[in-house]
Every structure is written in C-alpha cells, then in structure tokens.
Amino acid sequence: MTDIPSTNTPAGTLPLGILLRGLLWAGTTVAIFSGWFVVTRFGMAHHMGVWDVMALRFGGGALLLMPVLLFPAHRLPARAWAEGLLLAVLWGGPFVYLVALGLQLTSVAQVATTTPPLMPVFAGLIGWWLLREKPGMPRLIGYGVIIAGIATLFVSQLQARGMPRLDGVVVLILAAILWALYTLRFRRSGLNAIQAAALICFWSALFFLPIYYFAGLSHLNEAPLQALLFQMVYQGCLMSAVAIVTFNRAVTLLGAGAAAAIIALIPCLATLLAVPFLGEVPSLVDAVATGIIALGVIFAARPTPSKPAQTAP
Numbered sequence: 550m551t552d553i554p555s556t557n558t559p560a561g562t563l564p565l566g567i568l569l570r571g572l573l574w575a576g577t578t579v580a581i582f583s584g585w586f587v588v589t590r591f592g593m594a595h596h597m598g599v600w601d602v603m604a605l606r607f608g609g610g611a612l613l614l615m616p617v618l619l620f621p622a623h624r625l626p627a628r629a630w631a632e633g634l635l636l637a638v639l640w641g642g643p644f645v646y647l648v649a650l651g652l653q654l655t656s657v658a659q660v661a662t663t664t665p666p667l668m669p670v671f672a673g674l675i676g677w678w679l680l681r682e683k684p685g686m687p688r689l690i691g692y693g694v695i696i697a698g699i700a701t702l703f704v705s706q707l708q709a710r711g712m713p714r715l716d717g718v719v720v721l722i723l724a725a726i727l728w729a730l731y732t733l734r735f736r737r738s739g740l741n742a743i744q745a746a747a748l749i750c751f752w753s754a755l756f757f758l759p760i761y762y763f764a765g766l767s768h769l770n771e772a773p774l775q776a777l778l779f780q781m782v783y784q785g786c787l788m789s790a791v792a793i794v795t796f797n798r799a800v801t802l803l804g805a806g807a808a809a810a811i812i813a814l815i816p817c818l819a820t821l822l823a824v825p826f827l828g829e830v831p832s833l834v835d836a837v838a839t840g841i842i843a844l845g846v847i848f849a850a851r852p853t854p855s856k857p858a859q860t861a862p
Contacts, residue, residue: 563803571802574795575811581792582665583818585783586657589649592780596771599649602784603753604761604769606645609785610750610793617747625744632738633748639731640793641753647724654717656710661819662702663721664728666695666842669809669849671729676805680733688806691849695813698842702816705834732805735797742797750789803850810849817843 563571589602618625625633651660670692676682684692706713735745761767769777799808817839820831831839 567802571799571808572811575799575803575808578792578796578799579812579814579818581787581795582812583661583815583822585788585792586648586652586660586819587822588780588783590652590657592772592776592784593649593653595773595776596768597776597780598766598768599646599653600761600766601769601772602649602780603642603645603757604767605780606784606789607642607750607753608758609781610746610789611754613786613790614743614747614750617743618751625748629740629744630748632740633745634752636731636735636738636740636745637749637752639727639734641749642757644724644727644731645753647720647727651717651721651724654714654720656713657819658706659713659717660721662699662706662816663718664725665815666699666813667722667725668728668732669806669811669813670695671726672732672809673806673849675726675729676733682806684806687848688810691810691845691847694845694848695810695842696845698838698840698845701838701841702835705832705838709832729809732800732809736800736805742794742801745797746790746793749793807850810846813842813846813849 592602593599648660648664651664673684673688673692677684738745740748772780796808796812799811802808803811820835820839824830
C-alpha cells in the first residue's frame, strides 16, 4: 500500500490522516530550508566557497544514503537510475550552485524572498502549460496573492538596502524554475522519497566531487573546525538526507501544487527566526508582506489528488 491519495477522492479533498501527514512533512521541509540560507551564508563567511558547500552537501548525503542503492532488496532498474540523473540535474548540483551563487551576489533576505515563493508559482504555471493541469480558481488566487507579497517585500528591501544585483536576482529565478520542474517531475518518476534523495546525492557527487578534488577548489582547510562540523551536519545530513526526503513525501501525499505552495512559507518562518536568533525585527511593511504570503499559501495549498494514470492500449 502507498500513501498516494485515491483517484476516487473528490478534487480538492484528502482523507484527514493523509492531509495531516503531508502537512507535517511539508512543515519539516520549510523548517530546514528556512535555516539553510542562513547556514550557507554563515559558511561562506568562514572561508568556505560555493564549491565547498556543494561538496559537503552531496558528499555527505551520498555517504548516508548509499545503502539505499546498494542493498540487494533495494536494487533499482536502469530506468530508475536514468530518472534519478534527471532529478539530480533539476534539484542537485545546478540548483545548489545557483542558490549559493545567489547568496554570494545578494543576501539571505533576497534569496529567502525570491526562490521559495516563486517556485510554487512556476510549478503551477508550468504544469498548466506543459501538462495541461489547470489550477482551480482558489489556487490561481493564491498565486496572485503570493506574488503580491513578494512584490511588497521587494519594494521594502529596495527602500532599506537599495537595488539588488540584477545577476543575483536572475540566478535566483532560475533556481526557482529548476525547483518547480523537479517538483512536477518527481511524482511521475516512479521513485519513492528516499530513492530519489539517494540518487540525487549519488549522481551529484559522482559528477562534482572529482572536479572539486582535481581542480583544487577546496577551501575546507581554511575553515574553523566547529564551523566545518556544523556545515557537514546541516548540509550533508539535514539538507541532503532529510529535507529532500521530507519534501518528496509532501509531494507524494499532497500533490505537487499543494506541496510547492507550502514552500512559499519559507520567508515567513525565516523572518520569525531572525527575531530571536539574529535580533532582526522586521519592519511593519515586511510583517504585512509576510502575512500576505501566508494568506496566499492558504489558498494555493489546497491539495488536489492526481488524475488516474493513462494506460497504454
């Protein structure tokens, strides 16, 4: 038995147990991702570069999840490995590089209020355009409200910090598009949450780590030991072995559109976390914008069970 909602369930409804489990998985993802931007920026401030962050994330994740791929009971067919390679292109090395580069070019606030909130909007629009999955009116309203919240945050940050770097904003938008494509593709991949996470880490490590080593890209020896250990745990364990799995489970249980919409709550939680941990109290405009995004998520996160798969004649 799987936890995928029954195709006989009326559109827009889910059994309460599945809904609650899906929200729990999605909430865990939001919590981990909200800290990821700060943690990554912290690492870069302690002599680590973009390449070091990628090495810790996928090297650690591959080590932790390799048993999933090696145990005879979990042997995957060739098609699954190819599907995993595609998922790694969408949400593996290229995605992490774009986000880390965006952190270098802009700020934590800019990243948190650009990539996660735009991802569900792109997922909805791409699904509508390519997959003919037209979102219902509540979800379209939610997308519009989320965009309004992002625009409000952008104007507020523009007034407080000035115009952000255009190249930084572009890479963050590209990261959001990759994340959206991954979200739509995962549920059609035939892989479960842990298999997809293991394959993403495996393929990313296989292609990236040799380049990282032989090109001499490492600056890990310059980082303080405590900062290095902290990054290893957060990047290699929480982000690679936990966050990918929790997000995949949320997509499986809630559907791509609803799970993606909940990710837009990341800037809201990041704003709240900044108060006790960084002493950054949001302005009134930022607080209002955060509330607007949360309202948009309420509309956009209504789960719609998938349609029955078409069988070949």
